[in-house]
Amino acid sequence: MKKYLAFFLMSILLLSACSASGTSDKVSSESSSNDMAIEHEVGDYEGEQADDATGSSEESSIQRKIIQRANLQLRVNDYTLAQSNIEGKVKKYGGYIVESSIYHDEKSLTNGYLLARIPAEHFESFLTDTEKEATNVIERNVSGEDVTEQYIDLDARLTSKKVVEERLLNFLQEAEKTEDLLKISADLAIVQEEIESLVGMRNYLDNQTALSTVEISLMEDRVIMPEVGTKGFDTWEKTKKQFLTSIHFLLAFGSGLIVFVIGNLPILLIIVGIGGVVYFLIRSKIKREKKKQPDVSNDE
Numbered sequence: 001m002k003k004y005l006a007f008f009l010m011s012i013l014l015l016s017a018c019s020a021s022g023t024s025d026k027v028s029s030e031s032s033s034n035d036m037a038i039e040h041e042v043g044d045y046e047g048e049q050a051d052d053a054t055g056s057s058e059e060s061s062i063q064r065k066i067i068q069r070a071n072l073q074l075r076v077n078d079y080t081l082a083q084s085n086i087e088g089k090v091k092k093y094g095g096y097i098v099e100s101s102i103y104h105d106e107k108s109l110t111n112g113y114l115l116a117r118i119p120a121e122h123f124e125s126f127l128t129d130t131e132k133e134a135t136n137v138i139e140r141n142v143s144g145e146d147v148t149e150q151y152i153d154l155d156a157r158l159t160s161k162k163v164v165e166e167r168l169l170n171f172l173q174e175a176e177k178t179e180d181l182l183k184i185s186a187d188l189a190i191v192q193e194e195i196e197s198l199v200g201m202r203n204y205l206d207n208q209t210a211l212s213t214v215e216i217s218l219m220e221d222r223v224i225m226p227e228v229g230t231k232g233f234d235t236w237e238k239t240k241k242q243f244l245t246s247i248h249f250l251l252a253f254g255s256g257l258i259v260f261v262i263g264n265l266p267i268l269l270i271i272v273g274i275g276g277v278v279y280f281l282i283r284s285k286i287k288r289e290k291k292k293q294p295d296v297s298n299d300e
Helices: 002-059 079-092 119-129 149-172 178-210 235-265 265-292
Strands: 066-076 096-104 110-119 136-148 211-220
Touching: 002 066, 066 079, 066 119, 066 178, 079 096, 079 110, 079 119, 079 211, 096 119, 119 136, 119 211, 178 211, 235 265
Parallel strands: 066 211
Antiparallel strands: 066 136, 096 110, 110 211
């Protein structure tokens, strides 16, 4: 009886040990799988969502995204009038002026430059209406860039990133370990930064396609008539001017002479002194030679 009781107790202990070992292995396996889910599920889910979003975006009908640009070089009779009329047309079509400059050439003609943004639906109408202000259209360049595929790609990537952001936020609420919280927070910050970048790029494309860019160069072309009047025949004014010029010359010459004499007075005194001595010596010599000559009249 004692042998059976001992065998029964040993069996219970063995079963308990096996049960504890199985539970421990199960807990360890669950913890490891949770860590792996945090590290890999986001990436796998992002890839699946990106493929789905791209497929659905390509299948959906999206209006073509075209960036339109134009460059006009116009010759006008009156720059001021033409500029005013063109600015009025910009407002008429719901656009705005981005840049404006003006300058004058050597012939006193006015030239200028305007940079305008016009709603895409009024692009052609604005160009046609603006050309009516010109006497001659020197150059007209119109170009377009289709960015539809780029826009679709941005939209799909943005949708995918937002799904990943939502999943990471759910992981962040369910995480209990500090290291998991830090890991998920870092991944979330990266995803949110990518979302902001994608939103900025999409907004840029929206702006460029919604508003067309038009560069307008205006060159004035009119005959400049010389002014006719009595300005060239004003004798009295010219006489007064010449008289004042002569007075100014005399005053300047007298002032310069005075400055020269006073400023060089020591040198002039020396020169005058030397000249006086030389003159005295020469005169004395002449007198002595006259005295040495015989008196011819007395000899005769």
